[in-house]
Amino acid sequence: MAPRPSGGIVRRMVRFAGVGLHYADPPGRSSGAGRAALQDLTFTLPAGSFHWLLGESGAGKSSLLRLMQLAQRPTSGVVEVLGADLSRTRRRALPGLRRRIGVVWQDFRLLPHLTVRDNVALPLRIAGRAEAALLADVAEMLRWAGLESRADALPAALSGGEQQRAALARAVVMRPALLLADEPTGNLDAAQARRVLALLQEMHRLGTTVVVATHAESLVEAFPAPALRLRAGRLMSHG
Numbered sequence: 248m249a250p251r252p253s254g255g256i257v258r259r260m261v262r263f264a265g266v267g268l269h270y271a272d273p274p275g276r277s278s279g280a281g282r283a284a285l286q287d288l289t290f291t292l293p294a295g296s297f298h299w300l301l302g303e304s305g306a307g308k309s310s311l312l313r314l315m316q317l318a319q320r321p322t323s324g325v326v327e328v329l330g331a332d333l334s335r336t337r338r339r340a341l342p343g344l345r346r347r348i349g350v351v352w353q354d355f356r357l358l359p360h361l362t363v364r365d366n367v368a369l370p371l372r373i374a375g376r377a378e379a380a381l382l383a384d385v386a387e388m389l390r391w392a393g394l395e396s397r398a399d400a401l402p403a404a405l406s407g408g409e410q411q412r413a414a415l416a417r418a419v420v421m422r423p424a425l426l427l428a429d430e431p432t433g434n435l436d437a438a439q440a441r442r443v444l445a446l447l448q449e450m451h452r453l454g455t456t457v458v459v460a461t462h463a464e465s466l467v468e469a470f471p472a473p474a475l476r477l478r479a480g481r482l483m484s485h486g
C-alpha cells in the first residue's frame with residue numbers, strides 16, 4: 248500500500264505573498280542589487296492539490312522549490328508552508344517541518360555506498376525510529392515502488408528509472424504532507440517517466456500535496472493538472 252501523509256491537518260499547504268528572492272552578485276561583478284531569481288510571487292496551494300511547475304530553463308523553478316522546501320529564506324515577502332510562516336519560525340523548529348516535506352531531484356541523489364534498502368531506511372533511522380518497526384515500513388515502500396527484488400543492490404547497479412523510484416520511496420517513507428519533485432523525469436525514458444509520474448499521482452490521490460517541476464510538455468499533456476507558470480522569475484499564471 249502507498250504511504251498516506253501523517254501529521255496535523257493544514258488546509259493551506261503553501262502560501263506565498265509578494266515573495267522575492269535575490270542571489271548575491273558573483274565576486275567582482277557587484278551591481279549592488281544582486282540577481283533577482285524570483286519577483287513578487289503571490290499564490291496559495293491548497294492541501295491535497297497537485298500542481299505542475301513550468302517555465303523555461305532559468306525561470307526560477309528550482310529556486311521556488313527550494314523556498315517551499317524551507318531550504319532557503321526569501322529576500323522579501325511571506326513564505327508559509329505547513330501553516331508555519333518561515334520568518335517567524337524558530338531555527339530549531341525547521342528540522343521538524345522539513346521532515347514533513349519529501350523531495351526528489353533529477354539526479355536522484357541516492358547515497359552510492361548504501362543499498363537501496365538502506366537508502367530508503369535512512370530518513371527513518373535519522374528520525375530515531377526503532378530498527379524492528381522500521382524494516383517493515385521500508386519493505387512496504389520498496390513493494391510500492393516495485394523494487395523488492397533490488398533491495399540489496401547498490402544504486403549504481405540500478406537503471407535510471409529504478410534509481411528514481413528508490414529516491415521516491417526514500418522521499419515518502421516518512422509520510423510527508425508535501426512532496427516536491429524537481430525535474431524528476433529529466434534523466435528517464437518515456438516509459439520510466441510515466442511510471443514515476445504514476446507514483447507521484449498515487450501520492451496525490453492519497454492526500455499528499457504534490458508539486459512537480461518539469462520541461463516535459465508531453466507529460467503535462469498526459470497528466471493534466473493545474474500549473475504554476477514562471478517566466479523570468481515572475482508568475483505568469485496559476486491554475
Ligand SMILES: Nc1ncnc2c1ncn2[C@@H]1O[C@H](COP(=O)(O)OP(=O)(O)OP(=O)(O)O)[C@@H](O)[C@H]1O
Binds near residue numbers: 310
Ligand atoms: N545559487 C545561486 N546563486 C546565484 N544565482 C543563482 C543560484 N541559483 C540559481 N541562480 C539564478 O537564478 C535564476 C533561476 O534559477 P533556477 O535554477 O531557479 O531556474 P530553473 O527554472 O530551475 O532552471 P532549470 O530548469 O535550468 O533548472 C537563474 O538566473 C540562475 O542563474
